[in-house]
């Protein structure tokens with residue numbers, strides 16, 4: 576929810592879905608929750624799928640989308656094995672109400688990819704493909720991603736794996752670490768402690 580508020584996400588666009596599944600055998604059962612942001616893959620198949628060079632891997636590892644170059648053709652969506660890309664089809668949460676698109680929050684600027692835009696301007700996200708960016712606009716200012724700061728279970732960590740003194744570098748040495756769909760060869764940068 577905090578991710579949706581931070582990035583002013585419209586209906587149909589979700590950057591950090593959380594799936595849930597029942598594990599165990601009755602009566603020893605519990606729920607397992609799995610948040611799935613963009614994995615910021617080291618070898619991202621979404622990038623070569625784009626015919627317009629509107630998406631690329633940055634030097635810091637984050638896979639960027641330039642809304643000014645994206646034409647919303649959606650060719651990158653099926654290329655992502657994690658379902659992390661969604662088209663902003665221009666819907667509002669106030670769809671089919673008299674206030675459609677007129678609520679004050681609907682016109683507020685977005686700060687994605689380090690740029691200030693409104694949703695419907697040419698270089699804005701409407702009619703483009705969108706995805707999680709690890710809250711780039713926050714981490715460039717020394718803040719943690721919004722999902723990390725608001726996780727009431729304190730279940731999410733963020734940091735620089737190449738810094739051996741970082742907490743994430745320490746955590747990744749544990750034996751219970753896994754990544755999703757390793758067989759796809761994408762080298763995801765999101766790790767799970769199971």
Ligand code: SF4
Pocket residue numbers: 624625626627628629630640644645646647648649650651652703704
């Ligand atoms: S939707 Fe945008 S980022 Fe995706 S393939 Fe088309 S132009 Fe590239």
Ligand code: SF4
Pocket residue numbers: 612613614615616619620621622638654655656657658659660706761
């Ligand atoms: S998770 Fe999907 S959208 Fe994100 S970098 Fe990997 S292939 Fe691209």
